[in-house]
Amino acid sequence: MIRFIVLSLTFSLIFVPTIGLGASKIKVVTTTTDLKALTEAVGGEKGEVESIARGYQNPHFVEAKPSHMIKLRKADMFVKVGLELELWAQVLTEGSRNRKIYPGADGYIDASEGVELLEIPTGQIDRSLGDIHIFGNPHYWLDPMNGIAIMENILRGLTHLAPQDAEYFRKNKEEYAQHLQEATAKWIKRMEPYRDTKIVTYHNSWPNFAKRFGLKVVGYIEPKPGIPASPAHLASLISLMQRKKVKVIIMEPYFSDQAPRLVASKTGAQVLVLPPSVGGAEGVNSYIALFEHNISKLIETFEGEGGRVE
Amino acid sequence: MRIYLYLFMIFIILVSILGVSPLKEFSWGEQGKVKPIKDQDKIVILQHEISDLKKSLKDMQLVIEAQQAILDELKKDLVQPPATPTIQPSPRDPDSQAASKSGLPSLAALNPNISAIGDFTGNMSDDERSEEGDRFGFREVELGFQAAVDPYARADFFVATEEGEEGEIETDVEEGYLTLLTLPWGLQAKLGKFYANFGKINRIHRPERPYIDDPLFIKNFFGEEGRLSSPGVSLSSLIPNPWDKYMELSVEILNGENESSFAGKESDHPIYLAHLKNFFDLSDLSSLELGLTGATGFNDSEGDQRTTLEGLDLTYRWRPLGQGLYRSFIFQTEALFNQRETESRNINSFGFYSFANYQFSRRWYLGGRLEYSEFPSIDIDNEWGYSGILTFFPSEFSRFRLQYNHIDRNYEKDEDQILFQATFTLGPHRPEPF
Structure with a gap:
């Protein structure tokens, strides 16, 4: 009898927590x-969302840890940037053995669907061009208007999984889209005085951002995407920046600031570390906050440079 | 005249872009019960886009004017009207443009991921009897084909072309297996020829191992090929546990083809193998993996003498999340215990290696390896190995490596080796199992 009680207690300890939680919430990774x-903006209180990469981590290189597979094992929905940004994702979804999130399932969402992409390579391509993305530049989330298209994809997934809450999700999405649109209009107005300012970025992460807010990216610290800078490349970048009077270098927090600082010291430019993702800097805890932070930092820097830089 | 035609066409295109895309983008705002987006904001965003378009329109106008000027020049030069009509601007066929934009014809997109890895080595040894000798070797070309077979399974093929003992070229299917991904209860099955799930290093393909040669115990217990592998089946499952940790149990049945520890090609007794993999995150930056393996089979073709192997593997990994591109550290150790029945007596032998690799910049790694091994059927001979390894990655797809080995043997004289390796990869290659 005692043995029976002990056994049933053990079993209940193992199984009860998993039954008790998550009965109504959709688990999204x-x-x-x-x-x-x-996803949180669309799912509201009916979703429970977790991200694999951290905001200050390079999304190209995330370790495909078995502990991530355990997270995915219990997920109802999986959302990825796509365009071959996360080459590590397939190992994880397969390793999770969770059919709900396999490619093609309702719970598998490629957020890039229907997004207008930039820099789709044409003609002969190979790796002599560096780590190029054959389907287009994957940093499309850095245009706030693409956030709306991403939410549309998320909405489709959530609606499939919980049709009874379709109206709730749609309302959430539309409200957030509206905030986003209002905010974008403000950001564009604030950036207006600095239109066509020339900048250099570390990695080619910012074409969508630059296009939306009227910046001109004239060069990169990396000679080719994913390839570390050589002294010869930096020398030519320095002379290009001097010629074009580029005063700002934008870098992502996950790169070494050695090369940007060197270039800055030779050209008098400023190095500005901007997070390309939510959570990449202190206080950047929502999609809108990400742009708010980046736009403010940029304007601060441009103003520090004495107004508009030609 | 023509310039007006151009401008008109551009105007039409502009109108259609401006007229259609914003409607498409924000059409939900009208059907919804939520109040529509504030027009002002929409206007600001559109104004911005229009001014972009205006600018590119201006650029195009300049180009057209310049072209018109050239055309006029040419016309003036031609005293007589040309027999053939003047060059007509051929309107771009939107379909052909779309096709070239997508880049790939549709069937090519269904090709599996194809990769080729070249593994070039150089070897210098102070031992005259060393098998590798003082020479270069093109150890292997490994071709990989990987793709989903259908919604239920994926397939992986690795074919290696290797230099044989006489210098002839041998082709060998290193791995070729089907993985069933959609079995009930979260089971996964592998069918075909694959590297047995014995410890860590046995499953990693040679060009991707973190050192040039194979650890001594792998060579001694699994053969010069450097692996335990044969046709068979594998079934694996994640074990649910109250701590919510990764625990994977795999059970494999393989042909007893291995000649070093088991009976070899003519054996009709399989090897039974079980592996338990445990993975713990110590923090966001570091993790620990502990694996246990047991394998048993016969070492004679009659099936009288049993060999049992036990394996223990431990891997510690550290990589900072932010600056993970520039720093990392891994410590890995594996041990193998062998109990072999022979006609005369039972042999108990043992081998292990410990390996540490530190990444000190984006492209450089420095590593060391300490190892010890006895032999499957001899337990009085042993060898100790001491290695230093320096690795340089120009990119993810090419790698140069220099390694120094000192091997201390109790049955013949010591040996010093210097090894060099260049590895280069074409095409997409799936990451090795973590």
């Missing part, structure tokens, strides 16, 4: 924090 923030 996203690859990046930006997708997490947008």
Whole structure:
């Protein structure tokens, strides 16, 4: 009898927590924090969202740890940036053995669907061009208007999984889209005086951002995407920046600031560390906050440079 | 005249872009019960887009004017009207443009991921009898084909072309297996020829191992090929546990083809193998993996003498999340215990290696390896190995490595080796199992 009680207690300890939780909430795992923030905006209190990568982590290189597979094992939905940004994701979804999130399932969402992409390579491509993304630049979430298209994809997934809450999700999405649109209009107005300012970025992460807010990216610290800078490349970048009078270098927090600082010291430019993702800097805890932070930092820097830089 | 035509066409295109895309983008705002987006904001965003378009329109106008000027020049030069009509601007066929944009014809997109890895080595040894000798070797070209077979399974093929003993070229299917992904209860099955799930290093393909040669115990117990592998089946499952940790149990049945520890090609008794993999996150930056393996089979073709192997593997990994591109550390150790029945007596032998690798910049790694091994059927001979390894990655797809080995043997004289390796990869290659 005692043995029976002990056994049943053990079993209940093992199983009860898993039954008790998550009965109504949809469990979503996203690859990046930006997708997490947008999923939370749409899912509201009916979703429970977790991101695999941290905001200050390079999303190209995330370790495919078995502990991530355990997270995915219990997920109802998986959202990824796509365009071959997360080459590590397939190992994780397969390793999770969770059919609900296999490619093609309702719970598998590629957020890039229907997004207008930039820099789709044409013609002969190979790796002599560096780590190029054959389907287009994957940093599309850095245009706030693409956030709306991403939410549309998330909405589709959530609606599939919980049709009874479709109206709730749609309302959430539309409210957030409206905030986003209002905010974008403000950001554009604030950036207006600095239109066409030339900048250099570390990695080619910012084409969508630059296009939306009227910046001109004229060069990169990396000679080719994913390839570390050589002295010869930096020398030519320095002369290019001097010629074009580039005064700002934008870098992501996960790169070494050695090369940007060197270039800055030779050109008098400023190095500005901007988070490309939610959670990449202190206080950046929502999708809107990400742009608010980056726009403010940029304007601060431009103003420090004495107004508009030609 | 023509310039007006151009401008008109551009105007039409502009109108259609401006007229259609915002509607498409924000159409939900109208059907919803939520109040529509404030027009002002929409206007600001659109204004911005329009001014972009205006600018590119201006650029195009300049180009057109310049072209018109050239055309006029040419016309003036031609005293007589040309027999053939003047060059007509051929309107771009939107379909052909779309096709070239997508880049790939549709069937090519269904090709599996194809990769080729070249593994070039150089070897210098102070031992005259050393098998590798003082020479270069093109150890292997490994071709990989990987893709989903259908919604239920994926397939992985690795074919290696290797230099044989006489210098002839041998082709060998290193791995070729089907993985069933959608079995009930979260089970996964592998069918075909694959590297047995014995410890950690046995499953890693040679060009991707973190050192040039194979650890001594792998060589001694699994053969010069450097692996335990044969046709068979594997079934694996994640074990649910109250701590919510990764625990994977795999059970494999393989042909007893291995000649070093088991009976070899003519054996009709299989090897039974079980592996338990445990993974713990110590923090966001570091993790620990502990694996246990047991394998048993016969070492004679009659099936009278049993060999049992036990394996223990431990891996500690550290990589900072933010600056993970520039720093990392791994410590890995594996041990193998062998109990072999022979006609005369039972042999108990043992081998292990410990390996540490530190990444000190984006492209450089420095590593060391300490190892010890006895032999499957001899327990009085042993060898100790001491290695230093320096690795340089110009990119993810090419790698140069220099390694120094000192091998201390109790049955013949010591040996010093210097090894060099260049590994280069074409095409997409799936990451090795973590």
